[in-house]
Amino acid sequence: MYRNFAIVPRIIFGRGSFNQLADILKQRRTPGGHMVFVMDDVFQGKALEKRMPLAGKDYVLPVNVDDEPKTSYIDKLVAGIKAKGRGVPEGIIGIGGGSTLDIAKAVSLLLTNPGSAADYQGWDLITTPGVYKVGIPTLSGTGAEISRTTVLTGPEKKLGINSDFTLYDQIVLDPELIAGVPREQWFYTGMDCYIHDVESLTGSFINEFSRSYGEKSIELCRQVFLEDHDNRDDKLMMASYFGGMSIAYSQVGACHALSYGLSFVLGVHHGIGCCIAFNQREEFYPEGVAEFKKMMKKHDISLPQHITAGLSDEKMEVMTTVALGLVPLWENCLGPDWKQLMPRERVRQLLARM
Numbered sequence: 001m002y003r004n005f006a007i008v009p010r011i012i013f014g015r016g017s018f019n020q021l022a023d024i025l026k027q028r029r030t031p032g033g034h035m036v037f038v039m040d041d042v043f044q045g046k047a048l049e050k051r052m053p054l055a056g057k058d059y060v061l062p063v064n065v066d067d068e069p070k071t072s073y074i075d076k077l078v079a080g081i082k083a084k085g086r087g088v089p090e091g092i093i094g095i096g097g098g099s100t101l102d103i104a105k106a107v108s109l110l111l112t113n114p115g116s117a118a119d120y121q122g123w124d125l126i127t128t129p130g131v132y133k134v135g136i137p138t139l140s141g142t143g144a145e146i147s148r149t150t151v152l153t154g155p156e157k158k159l160g161i162n163s164d165f166t167l168y169d170q171i172v173l174d175p176e177l178i179a180g181v182p183r184e185q186w187f188y189t190g191m192d193c194y195i196h197d198v199e200s201l202t203g204s205f206i207n208e209f210s211r212s213y214g215e216k217s218i219e220l221c222r223q224v225f226l227e228d229h230d231n232r233d234d235k236l237m238m239a240s241y242f243g244g245m246s247i248a249y250s251q252v253g254a255c256h257a258l259s260y261g262l263s264f265v266l267g268v269h270h271g272i273g274c275c276i277a278f279n280q281r282e283e284f285y286p287e288g289v290a291e292f293k294k295m296m297k298k299h300d301i302s303l304p305q306h307i308t309a310g311l312s313d314e315k316m317e318v319m320t321t322v323a324l325g326l327v328p329l330w331e332n333c334l335g336p337d338w339k340q341l342m343p344r345e346r347v348r349q350l351l352a353r354m
Contacts, residue, residue, distance in 0.1 A: 005248060006164040008135075008146055013173040015234075018136065022053035024170060025091060028132055033090040034058050036081060038104040040065055040096030040138065048095070048138070048177070057086055065099040068263050068270065071117035071154040074103065078110045088112070092133045094168075097189065098142030098270065101135050102150040105166050108133040109150075117161065118154040126163040135168040138177045140236045141189035141271065143196060143244025145171045151270065157322055158264040173241065175233040187225075187299050188271035190236055191292065193243040194221040195274050198288035199253035200246045203332035207249060214246035225295040253333035254284050254342075261323035261351060265315050266307060276303055276354055284333060308354045320348045 012020060025035060034057035041062035043049050052060060063077065081089065088111055094104025106117055108130035113120065120126055135145040144150075148167050149160030160166075181189075197218035200210050220239035224232045259273035268276070275292075282289045296303070308316070324330070324347055330338040 003249065005148065006167055007245070007248070008168050008171050010170040011173065012171070013237075015174060015176050017172055018051065018174040018177060021093075021134070021136070021172060022055075024134065024172070025053065025055075025093070028091055029055070030090065032056075034086055035091040035093060036061050036089045036107075037093045037095060038063055038077075038100065038107060040100040043095070043138075052095075063096075063100055063103050065097065065103070067267055068153050068158070069099050069103050069106070069151070071121070071152050074106045074110055074117040074152065077103070077107050081107070081111065089131055092131050093136065094133065095136045095138065097137065097139035098144040098151075098192070101137060101142075101144040101168075102152065104133060104135065105130070105144075105150040105168065106152060106161060107131075109161060109163075109165060117152055118156075120161045120163075121152060121154050121157060121159040123162045124164075126161065126165045129165050132169050134170045134172065136172045136174070136177070137237070137240070139181060139185070139189045140178050140233075140240040141191065141193040141243075143193060143240050143247070145173070146241050146244035146248070148248065153264055157325055158260045159325065173237050175231075175237050178233050178237060183299065184301065185271075187295075187301050188269070188275055190221065190224065190239075191275050191278070191295070192271045193217060193236075193240050194225070194292065194295070195255055195278050195288075196243040196247050196252055197221065198278075198285050199255060199329075199333065200243075200250045202285060202288070203250055203253055204335045205250040205332045210246045210248075210250035213242045214250075217242035217246055222291075226291075226298060251328050251332035253329055255281050257323045257326040257329040257333075258347075258350060258354075260326055261319035261321075262307070262354065264322045265311070265319045268307070272304070275301075276307065279303055280350075280353055306354075308351055316348055316351065319351050320344060323347055323351065 037060045092108040149162045151160045201214045255278045258277040262268045262273045
């Protein structure tokens with residue numbers, strides 16, 4: 001049975017395209033309604049916040065992404081929106097990096113679906129469409145702007161809300177918004193895209209749909225991280241888009257599964273967690289890891305070392321359980337017999353090496 005998956009229906013790309021946001025939202029507005037701009041709080045008081053096309057009862061909702069997004073944080077944000085007594089917003093506009101975009105997607109869904117965000121961690125558990133939502137990335141690499149998942153850490157696991165309803169209704173890809181990102185953050189986020197591509201292209205789920213997008217994405221990543229181009233922000237933004245599309249019809253792999261364990265127990269941010277995990281995965285991705293190390297050298301990146309050293313048995317067991325819970329990722333990496341190839345003790349050993 002072939003998957004009949006959805007994609008983001010409306011996309012605008014180009015430098016300065018953020019200036020068209022007011023016109024985009026105008027088509028969705030009704031008298032008395034309002035929209036909520038879910039914005040990374042790093043932009044509070046900055047030029048970007050002042051450019052928000054607020055109208056009527058609209059307001060900016062700053063969100064903090066110092067930590068990976070938690071289901072409890074989503075519940076708190078949704079409760080706060082409802083407590084304002086203005087009714088359900090006509091739109092949620094997410095502005096920021098991958099974590100902020102994931103938060104905005106989750107808020108949109110929980111405004112129309114009952115219960116906690118933790119209730120929907122898994123695949124296709126959402127039953128009601130969320131509030132209209134627009135995604136505007138200010139970092140590129142995660143593919144959050146195009147993906148059908150919103151990655152959240154819950155009380156028991158780190159796992160996305162994976163659903164066709166999670167997709168944005170509109171994305172605005174303006175390369176001007178990712179200029180000036182700190183070097184390490186730019187690198188770690190961009191490497192999330194590169195690692196998406198490697199895992200998708202070498203996985204057992206690969207098909208020509210995913211290959212076509214993945215090959216273009218990894219080509220762009222090589223231009224961005226191994227060459228010198230004046231329009232590298234434009235290239236990275238499109239690499240992120242194509243990388244997200246590549247895994248839409250395939251999957252990521254072992255590196256992402258292990259990084260989820262690191263994040264759940266240690267709070268390691270997704271991009272750097274993927275880099276730490278990928279840096280030691282030569283046995284799975286020898287060519288990709290070799291190229292990744294060239295990229296690190298070119299951009300003078302030094303990864304944290306021995307972050308799992310000294311952890312208790314209990315924490316190592318939790319980390320292992322979380323990593324093993326990402327079944328599709330292991331199957332894509334190792335095939336249908338992955339359980340025999342990757343027993344629990346081996347997963348724990350891989351994590352201990354980090």
